[in-house]
Structure formats: C-alpha cells, structure tokens
Amino acid sequence: MRDVAIIGVSQTKFGELWDKSFRDMITEAGMGAIQDANIEGAELEAMYVGNMSAGLFVQQEHIAALIADHAGLTPIPCARIEAACASGGLALRNGIMAVASGYHDIVISAGVEKMTDVVDPTPMIASASDQEWEAKQGVTFPSLYAMMARRHMYEYGTTREQLATFSVINHANASKNPRAQFPMEITVEQVLNSTMVADPLRLLDCSPVSDGAAAVILCPAEDARKYTDTPIYVKASAQASGTIALHDRKSLTTIDATVNAARTAYNMAKMEPKDIGAVEVHDCFSINGLLAVEDLGFVEKGKGGVAIEEGMTQIDGEIPVNPSGGLKARGHPLGATGIAQTAEIVWQLRGEAGKRQIDGLEIGMTHNIGGTGGTAAVHIFSL
Amino acid sequence: MRDVAIIGVSQTKFGELWDKSFRDMITEAGMGAIQDANIEGAELEAMYVGNMSAGLFVQQEHIAALIADHAGLTPIPCARIEAACASGGLALRNGIMAVASGYHDIVISAGVEKMTDVVDPTPMIASASDQEWEAKQGVTFPSLYAMMARRHMYEYGTTREQLATFSVINHANASKNPRAQFPMEITVEQVLNSTMVADPLRLLDCSPVSDGAAAVILCPAEDARKYTDTPIYVKASAQASGTIALHDRKSLTTIDATVNAARTAYNMAKMEPKDIGAVEVHDCFSINGLLAVEDLGFVEKGKGGVAIEEGMTQIDGEIPVNPSGGLKARGHPLGATGIAQTAEIVWQLRGEAGKRQIDGLEIGMTHNIGGTGGTAAVHIFSL
Numbered sequence: 001m002r003d004v005a006i007i008g009v010s011q012t013k014f015g016e017l018w019d020k021s022f023r024d025m026i027t028e029a030g031m032g033a034i035q036d037a038n039i040e041g042a043e044l045e046a047m048y049v050g051n052m053s054a055g056l057f058v059q060q061e062h063i064a065a066l067i068a069d070h071a072g073l074t075p076i077p078c079a080r081i082e083a084a085c086a087s088g089g090l091a092l093r094n095g096i097m098a099v100a101s102g103y104h105d106i107v108i109s110a111g112v113e114k115m116t117d118v119v120d121p122t123p124m125i126a127s128a129s130d131q132e133w134e135a136k137q138g139v140t141f142p143s144l145y146a147m148m149a150r151r152h153m154y155e156y157g158t159t160r161e162q163l164a165t166f167s168v169i170n171h172a173n174a175s176k177n178p179r180a181q182f183p184m185e186i187t188v189e190q191v192l193n194s195t196m197v198a199d200p201l202r203l204l205d206c207s208p209v210s211d212g213a214a215a216v217i218l219c220p221a222e223d224a225r226k227y228t229d230t231p232i233y234v235k236a237s238a239q240a241s242g243t244i245a246l247h248d249r250k251s252l253t254t255i256d257a258t259v260n261a262a263r264t265a266y267n268m269a270k271m272e273p274k275d276i277g278a279v280e281v282h283d284c285f286s287i288n289g290l291l292a293v294e295d296l297g298f299v300e301k302g303k304g305g306v307a308i309e310e311g312m313t314q315i316d317g318e319i320p321v322n323p324s325g326g327l328k329a330r331g332h333p334l335g336a337t338g339i340a341q342t343a344e345i346v347w348q349l350r351g352e353a354g355k356r357q358i359d360g361l362e363i364g365m366t367h368n369i370g371g372t373g374g375t376a377a378v379h380i381f382s383l
Numbered sequence: 384m385r386d387v388a389i390i391g392v393s394q395t396k397f398g399e400l401w402d403k404s405f406r407d408m409i410t411e412a413g414m415g416a417i418q419d420a421n422i423e424g425a426e427l428e429a430m431y432v433g434n435m436s437a438g439l440f441v442q443q444e445h446i447a448a449l450i451a452d453h454a455g456l457t458p459i460p461c462a463r464i465e466a467a468c469a470s471g472g473l474a475l476r477n478g479i480m481a482v483a484s485g486y487h488d489i490v491i492s493a494g495v496e497k498m499t500d501v502v503d504p505t506p507m508i509a510s511a512s513d514q515e516w517e518a519k520q521g522v523t524f525p526s527l528y529a530m531m532a533r534r535h536m537y538e539y540g541t542t543r544e545q546l547a548t549f550s551v552i553n554h555a556n557a558s559k560n561p562r563a564q565f566p567m568e569i570t571v572e573q574v575l576n577s578t579m580v581a582d583p584l585r586l587l588d589c590s591p592v593s594d595g596a597a598a599v600i601l602c603p604a605e606d607a608r609k610y611t612d613t614p615i616y617v618k619a620s621a622q623a624s625g626t627i628a629l630h631d632r633k634s635l636t637t638i639d640a641t642v643n644a645a646r647t648a649y650n651m652a653k654m655e656p657k658d659i660g661a662v663e664v665h666d667c668f669s670i671n672g673l674l675a676v677e678d679l680g681f682v683e684k685g686k687g688g689v690a691i692e693e694g695m696t697q698i699d700g701e702i703p704v705n706p707s708g709g710l711k712a713r714g715h716p717l718g719a720t721g722i723a724q725t726a727e728i729v730w731q732l733r734g735e736a737g738k739r740q741i742d743g744l745e746i747g748m749t750h751n752i753g754g755t756g757g758t759a760a761v762h763i764f765s766l
Contacts, residue, residue: 001484001485001486021515052444052445053438053444055436055438055439055507055510056438056439056442056444058514059439059506059510059514059518060510060514061435061436061439061465061467061510061511062435062465062466062467062510062511062512062627062753062754062757062758063465064465064466064624064758065466065467065624065625065627065753065754065757065758066513066627066757068624068757069513069624069625069626069627069628069631069757073624074623074624074625074626074639074640075623075624075625075639075640075643076623076624077476077621077622077623077624078466078624078758079464079465079466079473079476079477079622080464080465080466081462081463081464081465082444082445082446082447082462082463082464082465083445083447083448083461083462083463084444084445084448090462093460093462094462094477094480097477097480097481097484097486098480098484100484100485100486101384101480101481101483101484101485102384102483102484103384103480103483103620123442124438127438127442127443127444127445128444128445129445130449130452131441131442131443132404135442237486238460239460239462240457240458240459240460241447241448241451241452241456241457241458241459241460241461242448242452242457242458243452243457244445244448244449244452245452248452256457256458257457257458260458370445370448371445371448374445374448374449374451374452375445375447375448375461
C-alpha cells in the first residue's frame with residue numbers, strides 16, 4: 001500500500017450562494033485546489049466527488065461526469081460517492097485508495113452541495129435517515145438529534161448552557177474565517193433565547209442550510225515534495241457504518257460508527273487521542289459536536305459537557321475543536337463538509353490559517369458523520 | 384498493486400418486483416453472493432453499492448448504511464457509488480481498488496435499483512442527462528439515443544432491421560436465462576411493428592423499467608483458491624468520462640468514453656479485441672448495443688449493423704454479445720446492471736450458464752455506460 005499526501009486544498013465561501021450554480025461552485029473549488037497544488041488540470045488522473053443529493057436538490061444525478069465535462073477534465077475516470085453528510089469524507093477516502101492502490105497518481109477528491117434552490121430542504125435532508133422507519137413517520141433531523149441531546153442531559157447531567165457553549169466557541173472561531181457562512185461571534189444567552197427547533201435544540205444549536213464546495217489534491221507521499229514544500233501526510237483513513245435508524249441502538253448517547261472509525265484510525269496511525277493536536281468534528285447539531293468529543297476519546301463518556309464549559313475545546317485549549325467554525329458557523333453544504341474539514345486541517349498544519357491559527361500544530365484529525373451516525377469517517381493527518 | 388479475483392456472484396430475478404422492497408432485493412443479492420463464495424457474512428470487510436437514484440425513486444439517500452444495517456453487516460465501511468446507469472460498474476471498480484490497495488481483503492460490490500415504485504420514471508432517468516441543457520428542455524433518454532440512431536443510419540446506411548436484430552438476439556439469449564425479466568423470443572417483425580417511442584426507436588428497441596439487484600465478492604487473487612476452485616481473475620478495470628450533453632460531441636455515432644475506457648482496459652490486460660471471447664454490452668437501446676460493438680473494437684466504425692445482421696454477435700458467433708439477454712431482455716435496474724453483467728461473465732467463465740453456455744470461454748468483458756456516454760466502465764475477466 002502506497003502512502004498518500006495532500007498537496008492542494010481549496011474551499012469556496014459557504015453560504016446562500018444564489019448567484020452560483022452547482023457546477024460553478026464545484027469548478028471554483030477544483031480550480032482553487034489545482035492552483036494551490038501548483039499543477040495543471042491535465043495532470044489529474046481521477047476524480048471523486050462527495051455529494052449527498054443533487055438528485056433531490058437540483059434534479060441532477062450523474063454529477064461526476066457533469067463536473068468533468070464542465071471543468072474540461074474528460075476523459076478521466078470520475079465517480080460520485082454518497083453517504084449522506086459523510087459523502088465528502090468518503091470521497092476523500094476513495095481518492096486515497098485510488099492512489100494507495102497504484103491505479104492513479106494524482107487524484108482530486110471534492111465535495112459539493114447546492115441546498116438553497118428548493119423551498120424546503122427538510123425532506124431532502126430527511127432522506128439520510130431511515131425513510132420507512134423514521135422520515136415517513138414525521139421525524140426530522142433536528143428531532144432525531146434532540147432525542148439524543150435530551151437523553152445525554154438525562155444520563156449525564158449535561159446542561160443547556162454546555163450545549164450552547166459548543167456553538168459559541170464555533171462562532172468565535174468562524175469570526176476569524178473569511179470562508180465561513182456566519183463569521184460573527186454569538187453569546188450563550190443568544191443561543192438560549194433563539195427560536196426553539198426541536199426541544200431542547202434551538203436555532204443556534206443547528207448547522208445552517210448551505211451552498212458550497214471544497215476540493216483536495218492527493219498524490220503518492222514519495223512524490224509530494226515535487227509539488228509543494230509543505231506536503232500533508234495521510235496517517236489514517238478510517239470508516240465505519242452503524243445503525244441508520246435511531247431505535248436500533250443500544251444507546252442514544254454513543255455513536256458506534258464514530259467509536260469504531262476512531263479506533264481503526266488510531267490503530268492505523270499508531271496514535272492515541274492525546275497525540276491529536278486539533279480536530280474538526282461533525283457538529284450538525286451542538287449535541288453531535290459534544291458526542292464527537294467523547295466518542296473520539298478526548299474525554300470519558302458523559303464528560304463532554306463539562307469539558308466544553310471549562311474551555312478544553314477552545315482554540316487555545318487542550319484539544320482545539322473546529323478551528324474553522326465547524327458545521328454550525330462555517331456552514332454545512334452536506335457533501336462538501338468532509339472535504340472542507342480536511343482543507344481546514346491542512347491549512348492549520350501548514351500554518352496558513354491566519355487569525356485562527358493554532359500554534360505549532362503537528363497532527364490533526366477530521367470526523368465526518370452521515371445521518372445520525374449510520375456512517376462515520378475519521379482521518380488523521382500530519383506534517 | 385495486488386491482483387484481484389471474484390469468488391462469488393449473485394443476481395435476483397429482474398422485473399417488476401412489486402412484492403420486494405429496495406432493501407429486500409439488495410439483501411437477497413448479497414446473501415446469494417455470500418453463499419456462492421462459501422464465506423460468512425462476518426468475513427466481509429467493506430461494501431460498495433452502485434445505485435443511480437434511490438433518492439428520486441424511493442426518497443432514500445444514505446443507502447449503503449441502510450443496507451449494512453438491514454443486512455447485519457455493521458460496522459464495516461460501506462459507500463454508495465453513483466454514475467447514473469454505470470453505477471454498478473463503478474461499484475465494482477472501487478471494490479477492486481479497495482482490495483488492490485490492501486485496505487481490505489474481502490469486499491462485496493453490489494448494485495440495486497427499485498424503479499417501479501413511481502408512476503413515471505422518465506424524470507428520474509432523465510436526471511442522468513445534463514438537466515439544464517437537455518432534460519429541462521424536454522429531451523428524454525429515448526430521444527437522445529434516437530438522434531444517435533438516426534445519425535448512424537444516415538452516416539453508415541445502418542438499417543432499421545439491423546437495429547431490430549440486436550433486440551432479437553438479446554431475447555433469444557434471455558429465453559434461456561431464468562433470471563431475465565423478459566425470457567421470451569421475439570422476431571424482427573415484432574420489433575418493427577412495436578409502438579414508436581422516439582423515431583426511429585420503437586418499444587422493442589428499448590430496455591425496460593426494472594427492479595433488481597446483483598452482487599459480487601472480491602478478494603486478493605493469491606487467496607482466491609482458499610474459497611473456490613473456479614476463481615475468476617480481474618485482468619482489467621478501466622473507466623473514462625465523456626461529455627454528458629450530446630450537443631458537445633464531435634460525433635453522435637461514437638461514444639468517446641467507451642473508446643477510452645476500452646483502450647485503457649486492453650492496455651491493462653495486454654490484450655486486443657480478438658482475445659475477448661464474449662462481452663456483455665450496455666444496450667439500454669438497440670443503437671447503444673450496436674455502438675458498443677464498434678467502439679469496443681470488435682468491428683470497424685460503421686460496420687456494426689452489418690455484423691449484427693450476419694450473426695457475428697449471436698451466442699455461437701465470432702463474438703457472442705449479451706449471452707444474458709442484455710439490458711433489453713434481462714432487464715435494466717439501473718445501478719444493478721454493471722454488477723449483473725459481471726455475474727453473467729463469471730457464470731459463463733465457470734461453465735455455469737446452463738442452456739445459454741458459451742463453449743470453452745476463457746476471457747470475457749463487460750461494458751457499462753452512464754447516461755448517453757458521460758461515463759463508461761470496461762472490465763476484462765479471465766479463468
């Protein structure tokens with residue numbers, strides 16, 4: 001198996017991008033990554049695109065060919081990878097395998113979602129849950145995560161203020177991220193007074209509806225220094241599945257897919273949680289950020305709320321979480337998120353993260369979830 | 384790069400399977416392949432599922448996790464791969480890479496589509512074309528392929544009877560395939576008198592709307608004889624993209640993606656068209672079967688019609704095409720097709736194809752197309 005490195009990354013600004021089409025956004029991200037890697041488009045040998053539901057959002061399947069055509073990349077092989085909101089993480093993982101296998105040398109893994117061309121994205125997002133057992137019975141994603149939050153509060157005494165603090169830290173980081181959808185600070189009080197969505201989750205606990213795209217360029221680790229002075233090495237690429245429906249779980253407060261993917265990742269990298277210097281976690285709702293801090297092994301189960309309250313996850317804390325602003329404040333264009341997380345960790349490792357730079361970071365992690373944890377992808381990167 | 388072998392295959396009967404749900408079909412196919420490979424489900428290390436549009440057909444994304452959950456396969460990594468009607472071929476290719484890379488040893492690549500739960504599948508199928516430039520202007524898939532057929536008739540003198548003969552041969556083969564949707568013979572006259580769909584294509588030129596699933600089990604070639612006495616070896620796994628919209632092509636009568644994928648496949652396998660003993664081609668419409676015979680190099684461009692008329696592609700001809708009955712008569716559940724083609728070639732190579740068995744086959748090929756040729760996957764297999 002060949003080792004793999006990242007030599008280029010890019011992310012469009014996330015937001016309600018009404019002036020940019022699906023194909024505009026992904027082409028912008030791809031061009032950005034190509035320029036960042038200092039290569040020509042003609043050097044790309046294959047493309048993987050993470051996208052959850054262009055079919056439901058813009059009535060377009062077959063998007064990988066569409067993008068290759070629009071971007072002038074034909075005839076390279078290209079595939080769309082889908083695992084709901086973890087589609088980006090899986091596009092990265094399959095790109096890594098394409099290089100590791102020797103099938104291809106230079107590969108682009110990208111992600112894109114255009115969510116604001118529909119009146120109500122709720123049914124599209126709900127298609128990430130078990131349609132027959134959950135969505136068609138009227139359950140929405142905020143309500144699924146609300147049940148997990150309520151149970152965590154009941155079992156471990158987690159407070160509303162602790163959940164709110166996760167959003168507050170995200171926004172503090174996003175205020176220094178020019179690509180973030182909501183680059184402004186908020187307070188715990190604002191979270192607690194925001195509109196109720198699904199009790200106990202309020203509007204400012206929820207990631208937004210976003211348009212956006214991101215891309216990374218991969219190559220064999222042994223070739224990386226031909227292209228860049230700061231290659232970032234893939235130390236682990238791990239993935240696990242879990243029950244798609246919430247009612248099938250042993251516990252509502254542990255996401256088994258995260259636990260399993262993290263264990264595999266730590267084994268691959270021969271590392272432990274204490275070796276990770278920063279992490280981008282999948283906080284589609286504040287409770288999911290809190291669960292990730294626990295399930296990735298940074299604190300014991302049940303201690304996430306207190307750790308967040310005490311500042312452990314702040315950008316200058318013991319384990320900085322979501323320096324980008326996370327899904328909550330950077331934005332969450334579903335299929336793009338796993339790639340945008342990767343771009344952030346790459347910028348942080350290179351020392352290119354501007355005002356939100358973490359000092360002396362050497363090892364970073366990304367954590368990307370599909371649905372309520374039917375899929376989890378965990379990657380570890382190093383200088 | 385590790386060589387890869389196929390140790391198990393399975394296909395559900397294709398048809399209008401109103402008594403079987405999406406998850407029933409794919410689980411049936413997966414169980415069949417597991418039994419055929421003589422392994423336990425717990426030995427599977429990863430899953431790839433080809434599926435074009437469960438989002439539009441059954442409002443369900445995140446299907447790989449859904450299937451893993453339903454089939455009791457969690458926590459293995461699983462991903463949906465989508466490239467319209469080539470989704471199955473790409474699920475196979477990504478499974479091959481997962482084994483070749485060393486990431487996983489035993490991998491299941493499957494395909495599934497549930498198309499008959501909607502009143503009219505035309506808009507879902509049209510999402511494989513360029514939505515903005517084609518589908519939203521009113522162009523449907525039969526009409527796109529009709530333009531290609533008309534142009535081939537104009538440029539090369541291809542006749543209606545020659546196109547009809549492609550369907551007639553498919554049905555003759557399908558009549559010996561118990562898994563086929565339409566296991567009955569038809570005549571050229573019946574094709575010529577069937578309902579007009581998009582001039583010059585008639586109903587019996589068109590593949591049907593189908594439900595169904597198929598699966599294959601892959602492992603490192605060096606381990607294959609632990610599981611089976613008749614491993615089938617992957618000699619080439621190739622893929623190419625082409626323009627998704629028809630108006631961007633230099634020619635309407637050549638599918639560049641097929642030509643490019645075939646060239647790559649022949650190079651990988653160190654073979655030429657004359658080395659191939661049988662081929663399953665992507666005849667979503669009779670004209671596409673004819674184009675494949677040309678674009679894969681079995682005859683010169685423009686000579687496909689005459690070759691078909693003269694019997695070259697019959698099961699006892701020079702290059703048997705679609706011994707299974709092809710998309711036309713075996714059926715075409717979009718995401719399942721590339722895997723079903725693979726299953727057929729595996730059965731033929733093993734000598735397990737019953738009344739439709741090709742004598743002494745040693746090398747077989749599959750050819751799977753997305754849309755009108757935005758994607759093509761070509762695989763070569765040997766005993």
